[in-house]
Amino acid sequence: MRVQAAEMAPEITELADDDLELLLLIRNFELALLDLFAAGQLNGTTHTCLGQEYVPVALAPLLRDDFVFSNHRGHGHYLARFRDPAGLLAEIMGRSGAVCAGVGGSQHIYRDGFLSTGVQGQSLPVAVGVALHYRRTGEERIAVAHIGDGTWGEGSVYEALNMARLWEAPLLVVVEDNGIAQSTPTERQLAGTVSDRARAFDVEYHSIHGTDVNAIRAELAPVVADVRRGVPAVVHFHCLRLGPHSKGDDTRSEAELADVRAREWSARYARHYGDRFAAADARAKSLMADLVAEVSARPPSRWPGLVDAYPGAAA
Numbered sequence: 001m002r003v004q005a006a007e008m009a010p011e012i013t014e015l016a017d018d019d020l021e022l023l024l025l026i027r028n029f030e031l032a033l034l035d036l037f038a039a040g041q042l043n044g045t046t047h048t049c050l051g052q053e054y055v056p057v058a059l060a061p062l063l064r065d066d067f068v069f070s071n072h073r074g075h076g077h078y079l080a081r082f083r084d085p086a087g088l089l090a091e092i093m094g095r096s097g098a099v100c101a102g103v104g105g106s107q108h109i110y111r112d113g114f115l116s117t118g119v120q121g122q123s124l125p126v127a128v129g130v131a132l133h134y135r136r137t138g139e140e141r142i143a144v145a146h147i148g149d150g151t152w153g154e155g156s157v158y159e160a161l162n163m164a165r166l167w168e169a170p171l172l173v174v175v176e177d178n179g180i181a182q183s184t185p186t187e188r189q190l191a192g193t194v195s196d197r198a199r200a201f202d203v204e205y206h207s208i209h210g211t212d213v214n215a216i217r218a219e220l221a222p223v224v225a226d227v228r229r230g231v232p233a234v235v236h237f238h239c240l241r242l243g244p245h246s247k248g249d250d251t252r253s254e255a256e257l258a259d260v261r262a263r264e265w266s267a268r269y270a271r272h273y274g275d276r277f278a279a280a281d282a283r284a285k286s287l288m289a290d291l292v293a294e295v296s297a298r299p300p301s302r303w304p305g306l307v308d309a310y311p312g313a314a315a
Helices: 017-038 054-062 075-082 085-093 123-136 149-153 155-166 194-200 213-228 254-263 265-273 275-296
Strands: 067-069 143-148 171-177 204-208 233-238
Touching: 017 054, 017 075, 017 085, 017 265, 017 275, 054 075, 054 171, 054 213, 067 123, 075 085, 085 275, 123 143, 123 155, 123 171, 143 149, 149 171, 149 194, 155 171, 155 194, 171 213, 194 204, 194 233, 204 213, 213 233, 254 265, 265 275
Parallel strands: 067 143, 143 171, 171 233, 204 233
Antiparallel strands: none
């Protein structure tokens, strides 16, 4: 089993404009959601991926017509896949043009080759089934399941890894380990290591500490190629959660948050790219401001049959 745990070079390589724009689109989409919640314009809950945006951006070009299983913190996964901030915002706001007619909300999104869920660990057994289908039909497609460090407390993770290895299913497990499970530091809720868990099932393990999008792609290209050949793998991103668990429920001290803000990817990118970063960030902010205004003015979403079955949905 290949184990690569060395930290990636701290330097930032020159990023394509499209990648930088996508990173900042995701960042400003999430910030807009928090502003909407603070203004009382959204209901329910939401879990932003602030600090983790580079993960789906780095992976996006490596994935073809593969199936992506996202999780509760999945807006970045969706946006990197479809570049559809309008449809996702409409879904979260329950407005016309929503991806799932407004019934999925922030956490439960379905679109061709994409499914997110708020149930921890639920997607992994399903992903194994999809991956097994691809192997049996001879398609060079893979199933990608995004999970967090907290999800390793679910037994379904281990059942899925066992089956994936036994059946040589083309499964890629992407672990976004942000060091905190809701409000509990990972070291207080996870005994042992993720690498040892993968090793127990003879599953390939790859550890990534850096945030350079180009370097991550170069590291993961051969891993994804191996997965397409039926070698399941766990890719372990050591990242940071910049925002709260959900909306305003951050229990970390101001000193802890200041440390996270100083170390997360956007601070380093802003220093490296300077005016180029500032200009791209301003464009993303402007786009999101226009989008929030436009989607807010749309009529409520209507799912055919929903109002007839549940008259209260018309309220």
